[in-house]
Amino acid sequence: MTAVKINNVVKTYGKKKEITALSDISFSVSKGELFGIIGPDGAGKTSLFRILTTLLLADNGNVTVDGFDVVKDYKAIRQRVGYMPGRFSLYQDLSVKENLNFFATIFNTSVEENYELIKDIYSQIEPFKDRKAGKLSGGMKQKLALSCALIHRPSVLFLDEPTTGVDAVSRKEFWEMLKRLKEQGITILVSTPYMDEASMCDRVALIQAGKILSINTPQGIVETFGKKLLAVKSTDMLRLLHDLKQCEEVQDAYPFGEYHHAVMRNDSKEILRSYLEQRGQSFELKEAEPNIEDCFMALMKTS
Amino acid sequence: MAIVSMNEKVIVAENLTKKFGDFTAVDHISFGVHKGEIFGFLGANGAGKTTAMRMLSGLSMPTSGNAMVAGFDVYRENEKIKRNIGYMSQKFSLYEDLTVRENIRFYAGIYGMSSHFIKEKMGQVLGELHLTAEGDKLVKSLPLGWKQKLAFSVAIFHEPRIVFLDEPTGGVDPVTRREFWHMIYEAAASGITVFVTTHYMDEAEYCDRVSIMVDGRIDALDTPQQLKKTYAAESMDEVFLKLARKATRAAD
Numbered sequence: 001m002t003a004v005k006i007n008n009v010v011k012t013y014g015k016k017k018e019i020t021a022l023s024d025i026s027f028s029v030s031k032g033e034l035f036g037i038i039g040p041d042g043a044g045k046t047s048l049f050r051i052l053t054t055l056l057l058a059d060n061g062n063v064t065v066d067g068f069d070v071v072k073d074y075k076a077i078r079q080r081v082g083y084m085p086g087r088f089s090l091y092q093d094l095s096v097k098e099n100l101n102f103f104a105t106i107f108n109t110s111v112e113e114n115y116e117l118i119k120d121i122y123s124q125i126e127p128f129k130d131r132k133a134g135k136l137s138g139g140m141k142q143k144l145a146l147s148c149a150l151i152h153r154p155s156v157l158f159l160d161e162p163t164t165g166v167d168a169v170s171r172k173e174f175w176e177m178l179k180r181l182k183e184q185g186i187t188i189l190v191s192t193p194y195m196d197e198a199s200m201c202d203r204v205a206l207i208q209a210g211k212i213l214s215i216n217t218p219q220g221i222v223e224t225f226g227k228k229l230l231a232v233k234s235t236d237m238l239r240l241l242h243d244l245k246q247c248e249e250v251q252d253a254y255p256f257g258e259y260h261h262a263v264m265r266n267d268s269k270e271i272l273r274s275y276l277e278q279r280g281q282s283f284e285l286k287e288a289e290p291n292i293e294d295c296f297m298a299l300m301k302t303s
Numbered sequence: 304m305a306i307v308s309m310n311e312k313v314i315v316a317e318n319l320t321k322k323f324g325d326f327t328a329v330d331h332i333s334f335g336v337h338k339g340e341i342f343g344f345l346g347a348n349g350a351g352k353t354t355a356m357r358m359l360s361g362l363s364m365p366t367s368g369n370a371m372v373a374g375f376d377v378y379r380e381n382e383k384i385k386r387n388i389g390y391m392s393q394k395f396s397l398y399e400d401l402t403v404r405e406n407i408r409f410y411a412g413i414y415g416m417s418s419h420f421i422k423e424k425m426g427q428v429l430g431e432l433h434l435t436a437e438g439d440k441l442v443k444s445l446p447l448g449w450k451q452k453l454a455f456s457v458a459i460f461h462e463p464r465i466v467f468l469d470e471p472t473g474g475v476d477p478v479t480r481r482e483f484w485h486m487i488y489e490a491a492a493s494g495i496t497v498f499v500t501t502h503y504m505d506e507a508e509y510c511d512r513v514s515i516m517v518d519g520r521i522d523a524l525d526t527p528q529q530l531k532k533t534y535a536a537e538s539m540d541e542v543f544l545k546l547a548r549k550a551t552r553a554a555d
Contacts, residue, residue: 040448040474040475040479041474041475042446042447137349138348138349139349164473164474165348165393165473166348166502167346167347167348167502168543168547169347169543169544169547169548169550170348171502172544193475194503195477208476238492254478254481255484255509256505257505257508258508258528258538293477296477297477297478300477
């Protein structure tokens with residue numbers, strides 16, 4: 001079953017349509033899938049989410065959510081999807097409990113009716129239920145926003161950059177919450193600029209400058225990297241990077257945490273070893289597994 | 304790595320503390336940062352990083368403790384501190400409705416740079432950024448990655464002794480993120496001390512030394528290599544998780 005179907009969607013902004021936010025995007029998301037849309041700021045993630053949640057009209061193409069058309073059947077879609085925008089959009093001067101009740105009432109339900117679904121998340125902020133939403137910490141706001149987006153038991157949940165600006169520990173906890181929601185059968189589309197979060201998704205779309213670079217499982221994306229990748233380090237990393245960039249066998253070289261990554265033109269580890277030895281710097285050289293970020297950069301540079 | 308001058312400290316903090324009512328946001332932190340060092344300042348949301356940075360940049364008075372920044376006292380000489388540092392925030396801080404050149408001239412003017420200096424350096428900076436042709440374009444027309452690189456160049460245009468970078472690469476694409484770090488390396492090599500916060504743990508590896516704040520304290524401070532050894536961790540991500548999970552304080 002398909003939960004979301006996107007066909008040839010185009011979105012431009014400006015009087016003369018001079019800014020292209022999305023250029024001919026197509027993909028589908030299956031029911032129950034945890035689908036990641038991964039790309040930097042300005043890639044078009046928010047435009048896409050706003051089209052999917054019937055808040056913005058595409059210039060071209062068509063989209064269905066749960067079988068309903070985002071233009072013709074927008075009212076039906078609004079009843080059945082949950083949306084957590086990137087910017088905190090709850091009522092700051094209502095309390096935690098009042099916000100939750102408000103959203104439940106709008107969707108003709110009650111907090112009690114769907115408490116099971118949000119219990120895991122809401123119980124963490126319930127001790128502060130009388131506090132104004134505006135006075136909550138960042139992490140607590142995020143949990144309240146997620147609870148409000150879930151209170152009408154949506155079939156599809158849209159989360160626009162829920163982890164941006166959030167530290168590594170809280171990010172991990174958030175993804176654990178999403179995994180548990182997925183087990184309840186909710187389809188989840190989540191966008192993020194953090195490449196390392198791709199591995200938490202069933203499938204991901206890598207997006208850059210309004211174009212999809214690749215759609216696959218995280219493993220599938222990594223498998224299509226198709227080049228030998230080496231990791232090198234030395235005591236003078238800046239000089240090493242310079243040396244790597246000058247080597248003809250090296251197609252691309254860039255810092256990657258503790259090491260530099262060298263994308264090789266051929267399967268030529270030993271050639272690089274002897275090249276670096278001639279440069280007279282002591283170094284450590286090993287083979288590396290490409291990850292999503294390596295793939296994203298390779299795709300960015302070839303597209 | 305940058306050429307770090309070990310015997311010259313540009314930031315010295317001793318038992319630096321900030322309380323808001325009965326809440327201790329920063330709890331007796333002590334550390335030194337060397338000239339030309341790239342110093343990573345990590346911590347979970349709410350650990351006290353921003354409060355500490357505000358004290359070090361002369362924007363907030365400590366409750367107790369001492370700190371010298373660029374040779375000036377944070378209590379008595381905070382105005383001199385402001386003049387001798389650069390600052391770039393996670394939010395894009397240039398004027399969108401001014402051109403690239405106007406933004407540079409505006410910020411350099413605020414720091415009291417002469418017209419002659421601005422003119423000379425403007426050409427050089429725009430050349431290095433490959434923005435010479437875009438100098439008269441409005442900043443809002445530039446792609447995000449270029450804006451961030453421009454904001455960094457503006458923050459160090461007046462050649463400060465220290466530049467504070469608060470999550471400078473959030474949301475930036477992976478290629479630009481690396482170009483940005485290249486600029487950081489070059490700034491450090493020219494003698495500017497770089498004090499940087501980030502949520503990207505791979506970037507912690509690019510720092511000469513890294514401190515990790517937990518509940519207002521600095522719980523670890525060392526080179527990335529040594530931290531990984533001390534905490535028997537494969538990566539800085541693992542070091543961070545081991546330390547930050549001990550936090551008892553709720554996020555900000």
